[in-house]
Every structure is written in C-alpha cells, then in structure tokens.
Amino acid sequence: MSHHIIEFNNVHFTYPDGTDALKGLDFRITHGESVGIVGANGAGKSTLISHMNGYLLPAKGTITIGDLQLNKSTINHARKTVGVVFQNPDDQLFMPTVFDDVAFGPLNLGMTRERVIERVNEALTTVGCLNLKDKPPHHLSMGQKRAVTIAAVIAMQPDILVMDEPAASLDPKSRRQLINLLKEFRHTKIIASHDLDLIRDVCTRCLVISDGEVTADGRTDEILLNEPLLEENNLELPLSLQHK
Amino acid sequence: MPNFDKEYFNIGYLDTLSYRQTFIHRINPGIKLVVTLVFILIVVSFSKYEIHRLMPYFAFPVFLISAGEIPTGVILKKIFIVSPFVLFAGMFNPMLDTTIVYTISGVPVSGGWVSYVSIIIKFILTISSALLLIATTSFPGICSALEKLRVPKVFVMQLLFIYRYLFVLAEEAMRIVRARNMRAFGKHGRDIKTFINIIGTFLIRSIERSERIYHAICSRGFDGRIRLLRDIKFKFTDIIFALLSVSVFIILRMYDIAELIGDAVLKF
Numbered sequence: 001m002s003h004h005i006i007e008f009n010n011v012h013f014t015y016p017d018g019t020d021a022l023k024g025l026d027f028r029i030t031h032g033e034s035v036g037i038v039g040a041n042g043a044g045k046s047t048l049i050s051h052m053n054g055y056l057l058p059a060k061g062t063i064t065i066g067d068l069q070l071n072k073s074t075i076n077h078a079r080k081t082v083g084v085v086f087q088n089p090d091d092q093l094f095m096p097t098v099f100d101d102v103a104f105g106p107l108n109l110g111m112t113r114e115r116v117i118e119r120v121n122e123a124l125t126t127v128g129c130l131n132l133k134d135k136p137p138h139h140l141s142m143g144q145k146r147a148v149t150i151a152a153v154i155a156m157q158p159d160i161l162v163m164d165e166p167a168a169s170l171d172p173k174s175r176r177q178l179i180n181l182l183k184e185f186r187h188t189k190i191i192a193s194h195d196l197d198l199i200r201d202v203c204t205r206c207l208v209i210s211d212g213e214v215t216a217d218g219r220t221d222e223i224l225l226n227e228p229l230l231e232e233n234n235l236e237l238p239l240s241l242q243h244k
Numbered sequence: 245m246p247n248f249d250k251e252y253f254n255i256g257y258l259d260t261l262s263y264r265q266t267f268i269h270r271i272n273p274g275i276k277l278v279v280t281l282v283f284i285l286i287v288v289s290f291s292k293y294e295i296h297r298l299m300p301y302f303a304f305p306v307f308l309i310s311a312g313e314i315p316t317g318v319i320l321k322k323i324f325i326v327s328p329f330v331l332f333a334g335m336f337n338p339m340l341d342t343t344i345v346y347t348i349s350g351v352p353v354s355g356g357w358v359s360y361v362s363i364i365i366k367f368i369l370t371i372s373s374a375l376l377l378i379a380t381t382s383f384p385g386i387c388s389a390l391e392k393l394r395v396p397k398v399f400v401m402q403l404l405f406i407y408r409y410l411f412v413l414a415e416e417a418m419r420i421v422r423a424r425n426m427r428a429f430g431k432h433g434r435d436i437k438t439f440i441n442i443i444g445t446f447l448i449r450s451i452e453r454s455e456r457i458y459h460a461i462c463s464r465g466f467d468g469r470i471r472l473l474r475d476i477k478f479k480f481t482d483i484i485f486a487l488l489s490v491s492v493f494i495i496l497r498m499y500d501i502a503e504l505i506g507d508a509v510l511k512f
Binding site for chain 1: 460463466
C-alpha cells in the first residue's frame with residue numbers, strides 16, 4: 001500500500017470561538033497527484049492544511065495518511081509523511097541560519113550527523129540556495145526565503161508536499177522559478193492558493209472549497225474554465241484566461 | 245528618514261558588520277568569546293584607584309576596530325547611548341569618598357573623583373569590547389560558542405530565537421508606525437491612546453505569529469528536545485590569537501607597564 005495517500009472522511013472542525021471552519025470535508029488524494037485547493041478567503045483552506053499533519057485534529061470524521069488514521073498517537077508519522085510549507089517564510093524559518101533551519105527537521109528525525117549534512121546540502125542544491133547556507137534568514141530576499149522554506153521541508157523527504165500560498169509576495173521571476181521547481185518534484189503535491197494561474201500550471205486536479213465543504217473536485221482545466229462554478233464560489237477565471 | 249526606521253537600520257548595522265570577512269571575523273567565535281570574557285574580568289579586577297593601569301588595555305578595542313575594519317563612530321555612538329546609566333551610577337562617589345589621593349599641579353583630587361573616572365573607564369573598556377565581539381562575530385557564532393562552553397541549550401535557543409525574531413518584530417513595528425504616520429497630521433493621531441492601540445496591535449500580532457511559528461516547529465518533528473548541529477573548528481591562528489591576547493592581558497595585570505615606562509623615560 002502506498003504511503004502517499006491522504007484521505008479526509010466527513011471531517012468537521014470548529015474553532016474555540018464557535019466558528020465552523022470545516023463542515024464534512026470529503027476527498028482522497030493518491031500517489032503522485034498534484035492537487036490545487038482553491039477557495040475564497042475564509043473558505044477553510046488554511047484550517048484544512050493545519051489538519052494535514054495533525055496540528056489540528058478533527059472534531060468529527062477521520063483523516064487517513066498513508067496506512068494510518070490520524071490521531072494523537074500517529075501525529076509523528078503524519079509529520080514525517082506530510083511536509084508543510086507555510087504562507088509566510090518568516091514563520092517557518094525560525095532558526096538563525098539557513099543551514100540550521102534546513103537541518104532542524106532531519107535532526108528531529110534522529111538522523112546521523114553525516115546524513116543530516118548530506119540531506120541539507122542536497123535540499124539546498126535542489127532549490128539552488130547552497131550558497132546561502134551560512135546566511136541568517138533576515139538577510140535573504142523573499143524569493144530566497146521561499147526557496148529555503150521548500151528546502152527545509154524536502155530535506156525531511158516527505159511523501160506528500162503541502163504548500164499554503166507558495167507564490168505570495170513573490171516577484172514575477174521568482175514566481176516562475178518556483179513554478180518550474182514545483183513541476184520538477186515527483187512528490188504528491190497539494191497546493192492551496194488564490195493564484196489560479198499557478199494552480200493551472202502545476203496541478204492536474206483541483207478542489208474548490210467553500211464554507212468548509214468541497215464544492216467541486218475535478219480536472220484543473222475543467223474546473224478553472226467553469227466560470228459559473230467559479231463565480232458561485234467567489235472566484236474568477238485565472239488572469240491568463242481573462243480578456244481573451 | 246523617520247526616527248523609527250533609522251533605529252531599525254541601526255539595529256541591523258552591527259549584525260551586517262559581523263558578516264564581514266577580515267582576519268578578526270574569521271577567528272573562531274569561541275576563542276573570541278573567551279578572550280573577551282578574560283579581558284572584561286581582568287579590567288574589572290583593578291581596584292578603584294588604579295586608573296593609569298587601565299590605560300594600556302585600550303589597545304585591545306583599538307586593535308579590534310582596526311583589524312576588523314569596524315567604523316569607530318558606530319561603536320562610540322553606542323557607548324554614548326548607554327553611558328547615562330554609568331554616569332548616574334557613580335555620580336555620588338565624589339561626595340561619599342573625599343579622601344585626597346592625588347595632587348595634580350597643586351590641585352587635590354579626592355578618591356571619589358578617581359573612583360568615578362575609574363568606573364567610566366572600565367565601562368568604556370568592557371562595553372566597547374562586548375560591542376566589538378558582536379560586530380566581529382555573527383550572533384549564531386556566539387551562540388555556538390556559548391553552547392560549547394556548556395551554557396544550557398534552552399538558554400542558547402532562547403537567544404537564537406530572540407536574534408531571529410528581533411528583526412522580524414522590528415519590521416512589524418516599523419510597518420505599524422509607518423501606517424500610523426501616513427494618517428497622522430501634526431499632533432493628531434500621535435496621542436497616548438493611539439500609542440496604546442499600537443502596542444495592543446503589536447502584541448496581538450506577535451502572539452498570532454508565535455502560534456504560527458510553533459505550528460511550523462511542530463510540523464518538522466519538534467518533540468521538546470533541542471538538537472543543534474554545529475561545527476566548531478580551531479585553526480592555528482585562533483590559538484595564536486588567544487595565547488597572545490590573554491598573555492598580554494595577564495602581563496599588563498601583573499606589571500604596571502605605565503609606571504615601568506615612566507621610570508625608564510625618567511632614568512634615560
């Protein structure tokens with residue numbers, strides 16, 4: 001059985017202030033898929049991502065990651081399997097140097113010193129940032145920070161890569177470099193974004209989330225060309241398809 | 245440039261200097277830390293009346309400034325900013341200790357004045373050496389050295405987090421203050437109520453950020469144990485620097501070089 005599977009089954013979640021963020025979410029993502037998650041602000045995308053590696057646990061329903069159902073005792077498995085890249089790199093790059101940050105995950109996985117160094121070098125080479133190894137994160141540009149956050153996650157060699165707004169605050173060139181990088185990854189990819197062009201470029205499948213529920217699930221080309229569906233979910237056609 | 249923005253760039257300037265590549269910057273952080281600690285301990289070990297014996301120690305900060313290519317003005321300015329504390333701490337000495345210890349050109353000088361000047365000199369020496377340690381060593385390097393010196397990891401991690409997020413929070417504060425300034429005209433919008441609201445907003449944003457950081461930390465397998473991977477290698481030049489510096493400090497502590505030179509000049 002593949003470890004690259006993530007399945008949400010009737011997942012509900014309510015925040016302590018009473019906001020119902022997820023209301024019976026159902027989907028299954030399998031090995032090697034590239035899935036875009038789109039939805040208006042407040043649709044539940046970030047809450048959904050917080051469930052994918054067990055930072056939040058469902059109030060009702062089940063989440064299965066690989067072979068295991070997510071609960072308190074399987075959280076470590078989930079965090080090893082699902083690598084999450086957060087929206088703001090400054091939240092994710094919490095160590096004082098790029099090297100320390102990328103090494104943080106592998107060290108927590110209990111790897112040997114030599115293996116950690118090897119993993120850090122490999123991951124930084126993949127994203128083209130090996131030369132930034134000794135720099136503190138606050139000396140990096142936003143594009144470099146984003147690349148390093150990806151390196152920090154892929155250094156743990158997760159089966160599933162989850163990204164929350166990966167292109168936020170990036171200039172056009174850095175955004176294009178990120179898209180090219182994401183296309184090269186063979187991981188199962190789940191990308192939550194308002195950047196529908198990025199989703200179109202990178203993802204073959206698309207989930208539309210609205211008010212804590214999946215309102216559409218299908219091929220990206222079909223979903224992102226369906227103007228009435230997008231309108232219904234407070235979205236619009238990708239910019240590259242407008243005014244044509 | 246508005247004051248807050250200027251202060252933000254000032255905070256970052258010492259940090260930027262610490263990433264230069266001079267002979268002093270390349271010395272092992274642990275060696276520099278130990279040498280600076282020895283220097284500070286020896287400087288404060290002099291009695292309150294031994295002003296002249298402190299003078300040769302100015303050679304150390306002068307050497308660091310010149311070898312590390314550190315702008316003197318930056319260090320002097322920072323010393324000046326914290327000087328009111330020490331000026332205030334010793335201001336009552338001349339009134340409390342009126343014993344005459346020196347007579348300079350017929351003018352009697354009380355022990356209180358001498359000890360006051362001694363405090364100021366010790367302050368300048370110790371603060372300048374600490375500032376120069378920061379200006380010539382990256383903060384992660386200093387923390388690695390602390391870790392090797394068996395300072396508890398939790399404490400080292402706290403320092404590293406402070407260093408990492410000092411700049412992020414300063415940027416956040418700068419953005420909030422800018423947003424206020426854009427819509428404040430004259431004294432309007434600069435009152436205490438607005439200031440309290442700014443502090444509140446800053447606090448809430450910081451709490452929210454800390455939650456997101458904790459989420460990121462947990463996502464990468466943090467289980468409460470802090471693991472750091474640091475390589476600290478000693479080079480021959482590190483050992484030479486340490487031996488030479490510490491030997492000079494000790495010789496200056498054991499012998500009154502100023503007096504010996506003075507005697508030699510008089511005999512000549």
